[in-house]
Amino acid sequence: MILISCLDQLCRQQTHLLTTTTTTTTTRMSGDSNIGAWIQFAKLTSAAGEMAPFPYIKGVAGCIATILEIIELAGKNNKDLQDLAESIGTTIRIIKETVEAHGDTSAAHFRDLCLEFQKYLENLIAELSTIRCKLKSKRITQFLTTKKVSAAIDGYKQRVSNVKADYLVLVTTDTRLAMSGMRDALIKTTQATETAQLRMTSTVQAQADCIRGEIRSLSNIQRGHTAQICEKLQDMRGYYRGQIRELRMGDIYLGKHMYPSVRYSTREYQDCYGTVECSNTAKIIRVYQHSTHDEGAILKRFDEVVEAFINLKHSSIIQIFGICRSPKFLAIVFHGGTRIPFYDYARDLTAKKILSFCTQLFYDLESVAEYLYRQSMFAYFGDLGGAICLNEHGQVVVTNWIFNFEIIGFFMMQMTKDPLQRRIYAMHMIP
Secondary structure: HHHHHHHHHHHHHHHHHHHHHHHHHHHEEEOOHHHHHHHHHHHHHHHHHOOOOOOOHHHHHHHHHHHHHHHHOOOOOOOHHHHHHHHHHHHHHHHHHHHHHHHHHHHHHHHHHHHHHHHHHHHHHHHHHHHHHOOHHHHHHHOOHHHHHHHHHHHHHHHHHHHHHHHHHHHHHHHHHHHHHHHHHEEEEEEEHHHHHHHHHHHHHHHHHHHHHHHHHHHHHHHHHHHHHHHHHHHOOEEEOOOOOEOOOOEEEEEOOOOOOOOOOOOOEEEEEEEOOOOOOOEEEEEEEEOOOOHHHHHHHHHHHHHHHHHHHOOEEOOOOEEEEEEEEEEEOOOOOOOOHHHHHHHHOHHHHHHHHHHHHHHHHHHHHHHHHOOOOOOEEOOOOOEEEEEOOOOOEEEEOOOOOOOOOOEEEEEOOOOOHHHEEEEOOOO
């Protein structure tokens, strides 16, 4: 934009030069009627004409110097001769100053006119030489003051002024066109630069927004992961192997004992109803008998049972909630707060319902047996009074299994390693 402003200023300067140069040139010599000064100026111009950029001006300047010398000899006080000398001197001055100001480009415009003016002056000098040879000085004055000569000189002066004016118009026009082209180029360049900057800024902004969005998203995800990890760490404090709760003896509150069938009861543990500190629902708590004799073997057996319960995930097998591994109080806490003994449940059924119940029981036990077989646990169910109960929804829940043949009420189920040898025997109702 600064360059465009400078070009505008240059254009205005060229336009001002077009309208004022001729007047300024005349003014500088105005009032200077000393023909000797014009002679000196012409001689200096002739000497300078030997050098570029206007070597052709040497001839016309030399002719002007000769004519001015003749005019000076003819009569210094003759106003007409002084005007003629002024006109001739002004003509050469216009050419010299214009060429000096604008160089080779302007010199070419004056070349033909200077050669023509030189030829005219040479003819004029020849006529003056003829008159002077006849010693007729008055005749020289009369000849030089004729309208023919003055008109010719003024004509050349005017033509020189016109050439200068045309040249300045051309220079101004070219300058304006060049300036306009440069302005358009600068405007296009500026617009392209601004567009590129806007595009770059937009791209950077879009990328920045995208990056900030991704950072926020990753930050949120990271916070979520951190919170989950912290939550899991908090939850895992007090967990056995990160899967079930590890309770302290003081967290468990025992309630009413659950009495299994006397015939098939075990002395290894006792099941009770109860609650725990970290849950608001009733639980079934299996307390293992404490003994100072062979305490290590008892704890090992307890851990094996816990491991088995943790790994078994079947809808008809009771699920473990937590354990207490205190040496004086080994206990397993199961989910569920209601367990109806098999015989108590079957005693109140009609014959028709017993048949339906036994059919469903068969399929449930078969499903459990097949699941245990897939777990490489060749287990056999104990009696229905202790190992199999029903929950509050009337669903069969297996609470234990032993590794030998056992009568389980209506059925005896034997799971062998070979599925083809599986045998299920219908048995009579155990009273």
